[in-house]
Each structure stands twice: as C-alpha cells, then as structure tokens.
Amino acid sequence: MNIQSADGTYAVEFVSTQSQLLDRLGGLNDAFLILDRHVGELYPWLAAPFPADRVLLVDATEDEKTLAGVERVCLFLQQNGASRKSRLIVAGGGILQDIGTFCAHIFYRGIPYVYVPTTLLSMADSCIGAKCAVNLGAYKNQLGFFQSPEAVVQWPGFLATLDADDVRSGYGEILKLSIVGGKDRFAEFRAHIDRHGFAIDRVEPMIRLALEVKKPIIEEDEFDRGVRKTLNYGHTFGHALESVTDHEVPHGLAVAWGVDLANFVARSLGRWSDADFDEVHDIVAQRFAIAPVKQIDALSLVGAMAKDKKAAGSTVQTILPNRDWKLEVVPQQLGGALEHIVSEYVTARTLA
Numbered sequence: 204m205n206i207q208s209a210d211g212t213y214a215v216e217f218v219s220t221q222s223q224l225l226d227r228l229g230g231l232n233d234a235f236l237i238l239d240r241h242v243g244e245l246y247p248w249l250a251a252p253f254p255a256d257r258v259l260l261v262d263a264t265e266d267e268k269t270l271a272g273v274e275r276v277c278l279f280l281q282q283n284g285a286s287r288k289s290r291l292i293v294a295g296g297g298i299l300q301d302i303g304t305f306c307a308h309i310f311y312r313g314i315p316y317v318y319v320p321t322t323l324l325s326m327a328d329s330c331i332g333a334k335c336a337v338n339l340g341a342y343k344n345q346l347g348f349f350q351s352p353e354a355v356v357q358w359p360g361f362l363a364t365l366d367a368d369d370v371r372s373g374y375g376e377i378l379k380l381s382i383v384g385g386k387d388r389f390a391e392f393r394a395h396i397d398r399h400g401f402a403i404d405r406v407e408p409m410i411r412l413a414l415e416v417k418k419p420i421i422e423e424d425e426f427d428r429g430v431r432k433t434l435n436y437g438h439t440f441g442h443a444l445e446s447v448t449d450h451e452v453p454h455g456l457a458v459a460w461g462v463d464l465a466n467f468v469a470r471s472l473g474r475w476s477d478a479d480f481d482e483v484h485d486i487v488a489q490r491f492a493i494a495p496v497k498q499i500d501a502l503s504l505v506g507a508m509a510k511d512k513k514a515a516g517s518t519v520q521t522i523l524p525n526r527d528w529k530l531e532v533v534p535q536q537l538g539g540a541l542e543h544i545v546s547e548y549v550t551a552r553t554l555a
C-alpha cells in the first residue's frame with residue numbers, strides 16, 4: 204500500500220517472517236535503531252544485526268515522550284557518530300513512533316527514517332497520517348508537526364506478545380475506522396469480530412481494513428483542515444473519558460466508548476436511527492467493557508471536553524454520524540442540552 208504525502212509517497216510494506224523483516228532492515232545503509240525497550244527484550248534478534256553503539260533502547264512511557272526524551276535520543280546519535288546521511292529505524296508502538304519521528308525530523312534538520320510498528324494501534328492506525336507530537340508539561344501531544352517516514356514495515360508477528368488491553372485498545376481504533384468507512388465496512392468488521400473475536404493471529408484483514416479507510420482521508424487532507432477532522436470521531440468524548448479516569452482507560456477503549464456516546468448524541472439529535480445505535484452499542488458493550496476505578500459523572504465529562512484542545516470558547520466540535528453513515532463536524536454548545544444528553548447516557552448505560 205502506497206501513501207501519498209507532502210513529504211513524498213511512502214509504502215506500507217507487509218512482511219510475513221522474521222527473516223524477511225531482518226533482510227529489509229539489514230538492507231538500510233548507515234542505520235541507527237531506536238527500539239522500545241520492552242520489545243527489545245522480547246525480540247532480541249531484532250537488534251542483533253546492529254553494532255551495539257547503533258542501538259538505543261527507549262522506555263515506552265509518556266515521560267519519555269517529551270523534549271527531554273527526544274534530546275536523549277539526539278545526544279545518543281550525536282555521540283555515536285550519526286551524520287546527516289544516516290537514517291533511523293524506529294521500532295515500537297505509538298510512543299516510540301512519536302519520539303523517533305520527532306528526532307528524525309530535527310536531527311541535522313532532518314534525516315530519513317523507517318518505522319516498524321509493534322502494537323495493534325500503531326499498525327492499524329497511527330503508522331500512516333504523518334502526525335507526530337510529544338507532551339509538554341501536564342498536557343499530552345502539545346508539540347508536534349506533520350512528518351512522514353521513508354517507509355513503514357509491518358510484521359504482524361510482534362502482536363503475539365501484546366497485552367490483552369493493548370489488543371482491545373487497537374481494536375477500538377479499528378472499530379472507529381470501520382464506521383468512518385461506512386455501513387459496509389462496519390458490517391465487515393462486525394462479521395470478523397463475530398467469527399474470530401479479538402484473536403490476534405486473525406487480525407491482519409482488520410489492519411488492512413483500517414488502513415484502507417484511513418488512506419484516502421489523509422491523502423485528501425493530510426494537514427487536518429477538513430475531512431480528516433472526521434477521524435476524531437469518538438475522540439472528543441474519548442479524551443474526556445481518559446481524562447476523568449486519570450488515563451486508567453487505554454486510549455482505544457476510551458475511543459470505542461467515545462464512539463458509542465457520539466452515536467447516542469447523534470440519535471438524541473435525530474441524526475441516527477435506534478437500530479444503528481443498538482448495533483454498534485452491542486459490540487461496544489460486549490467487547491470493550493471497562494471497569495474505571497472512579498465513578499463517572501456527566502458534569503466532569505463535559506467539563507473535561509471543555510478543556511480539550513479542540514474546544515473553542517463555549518463550543519466543542521463533535522463528530523457525529525448521519526443516517527447515511529457519513530460523519531460530520533457538528534459544533535455544540537457546551538453545557539445545557541449536551542450535558543443533559545451526556546447525563547442521560549451516563550445514567551442509562553453503565554460504562555462498565
């Protein structure tokens with residue numbers, strides 16, 4: 204699959220064996236490997252072909268996804284003789300992707316990099332689209348830019364060791380993308396889940412489905428000025444849910460509930476049918492159950508939405524489906540009617 208980007212076209216390549224992956228990475232000249240420490244421990248053969256001074260293990264934590272973490276990687280590159288002709292191989296989930304992309308973009312004003320996603324979320328979603336951001340102070344993803352890799356190389360074998368929560372989290376983003384793709388794509392997703400559940404050795408067609416839905420949207424609007432905003436479906440509410448649960452709830456699970464709440468709001472506004480609501484809700488309730496430690500109330504959920512960086516003044520941009528399963532940006536006044544609907548949702552549906 205090729206992705207057109209302002210930085211040029213890049214390929215998402217799929218390799219099926221460990222040796223194909225090593226051949227592909229081993230063929231890259233003057234490469235430095237920036238690797239998720241946990242992945243490095245689970246798959247030591249990945250770093251084996253590289254000289255030790257060309258491999259840096261990085262903790263996949265939000266604390267490391269900061270300017271300080273980026274500086275540590277850049278210092279490592281500088282101290283080990285990287286030049287403007289070197290390239291990075293970045294292997295790990297979304298955290299490593301953000302740190303690695305940031306470094307590749309600024310080191311000597313930019314060096315090429317190849318991204319090897321190792322989580323379901325990064326394989327099915329974040330590996331394309333060119334978004335990169337690191338955290339600033341108490342807030343996530345505040346500093347960033349758009350930057351594409353030279354190539355994305357996917358080896359689904361990494362998924363075998365993923366935690367159950369990270370699997371469900373990845374599936375949450377796939378659920379979202381399937382609905383963005385329209386009723387038929389969602390039906391495909393649903394049939395797959397009914398048949399295979401979240402069996403990780405069956406997930407590849409769902410990774411492709413997600414990327415196929417995302418590709419034309421980011422190609423049309425890479426810089427998030429128009430249609431790409433619809434990819435935030437489930438995120439306004441999802442981020443609020445993450446925030447009120449102190450990030451107890453993994454991102455993709457929060458997105459699945461954010462999708463459900465967005466659909467509930469759409470139904471309350473007469474934009475979405477009862478049958479369509481129930482169909483998606485059943486999947487969310489059955490497959491994406493969460494057990495937040497804190498009681499969730501509508502007031503704090505709406506309050507957290509107001510703090511979202513996408514909220515402008517007293518309105519928040521929600522992404523809601525219409526009856527044709529097209530997603531639209533619908534600005535809503537915070538408080539009042541919206542709070543009433545959210546309150547109804549929180550009362551009627553236990554989020555656990």
Ligand SMILES: NC(=O)c1ccc[n+]([C@@H]2O[C@H](COP(=O)([O-])OP(=O)(O)OC[C@H]3O[C@@H](n4cnc5c(N)ncnc54)[C@H](O)[C@@H]3O)[C@@H](O)[C@H]2O)c1
Nearest residue numbers: 241263296297298299321322324325329334335361364365
């Ligand atoms: N740049 C983007 O477009 C974009 C999009 C979405 C999310 N993100 C960012 O990505 C981050 C979340 O990324 P994520 O969910 O991919 O996970 P992650 O990078 O936070 O990794 C999750 C956990 O899985 C472990 N892990 C990674 N690969 C593994 C494997 N193969 N086997 C076992 N464990 C493995 C990691 O060590 C970590 O503990 C957030 O910081 C988010 O802001 C970025």
Ligand SMILES: [Zn+2]
Nearest residue numbers: 376438454458
């Ligand atoms: Zn997301």
